[in-house]
Amino acid sequence: MEVIKTTIEGVMLVKPKLFSDGRGYFVETWQKERYEGCGIDLAFVQDNHSKSSKGILRGLHFQKNHPQGKLVMVSYGEVYDVAVDIRENSPTFGKWYGAILNQENQNQLWIPPGLAHGFVVLSDTAYFHYKCTDYYHPNDEGSIRWNDPDLGIEWPIDFEPLLSAKDSKAPWFKEFRKELVK
Numbered sequence: 001m002e003v004i005k006t007t008i009e010g011v012m013l014v015k016p017k018l019f020s021d022g023r024g025y026f027v028e029t030w031q032k033e034r035y036e037g038c039g040i041d042l043a044f045v046q047d048n049h050s051k052s053s054k055g056i057l058r059g060l061h062f063q064k065n066h067p068q069g070k071l072v073m074v075s076y077g078e079v080y081d082v083a084v085d086i087r088e089n090s091p092t093f094g095k096w097y098g099a100i101l102n103q104e105n106q107n108q109l110w111i112p113p114g115l116a117h118g119f120v121v122l123s124d125t126a127y128f129h130y131k132c133t134d135y136y137h138p139n140d141e142g143s144i145r146w147n148d149p150d151l152g153i154e155w156p157i158d159f160e161p162l163l164s165a166k167d168s169k170a171p172w173f174k175e176f177r178k179e180l181v182k
């Protein structure tokens with residue numbers, strides 16, 4: 001397994017070892033001792049799985065008072081996955097990092113608690129899995145608009161993505177910043 005630091009403080013790209021043979025492949029998607037040894041050492045309490053079709057964009061999401069660290073991966077298909085640093089005191093506040101996660105590379109992104117997260121589906125279908133370090137708290141959810149010009153995320157798409165009703169009305173980053181100074 002290879003773990004690569006990214007341009008965002010604490011965000012890591014994980015490249016697990018893939019064992020391919022005539023039957024297909026095998027991969028350990030998480031192993032406590034090894035991941036902890038690489039600095040992904042918070043306890044996970046919830047696993048999630050979502051299925052999405054091409055063009056679906058989920059995000060950018062975070063929880064305000066129960067921030068979740070997320071170890072995200074794709075078992076089938078391909079997505080462009082994005083983490084945005086919204087930690088007020090972080091040296092990389094307001095910066096984003098994106099990576100292609102797909103069934104071929106089996107790459108994972110470790111997103112520590114406190115960042116916003118989203119992804120867009122590039123294949124016909126994508127199965128997206130993630131481990132979380134805190135529980136889902138529906139009343140604590142926050143979101144930021146996916147195409148916020150102040151964030152300038154370079155989504156690798158030439159189409160208008162399909163969003164949930166909630167995500168299409170998400171606040172702009174400016175509004176999020178205003179809340180921080182209150």
Ligand SMILES: Cc1cn([C@H]2C[C@H](O)[C@@H](COP(=O)(O)OP(=O)(O)O[C@H]3O[C@@H](C)C(=O)[C@@H](O)[C@H]3O)O2)c(=O)[nH]c1=O
Nearest residue numbers: 048050058059060061062068070117118119135136164
């Ligand atoms: C996220 C989540 C949703 N749900 C329910 C609530 C709702 O009825 C339904 C769909 O919820 P959402 O529309 O919020 O699902 P989704 O847009 O897939 O939300 C997810 O997006 C990605 C980008 C993330 O980073 C995740 O943390 C999460 O926010 O599933 C749970 O029961 N538990 C959960 O942990």
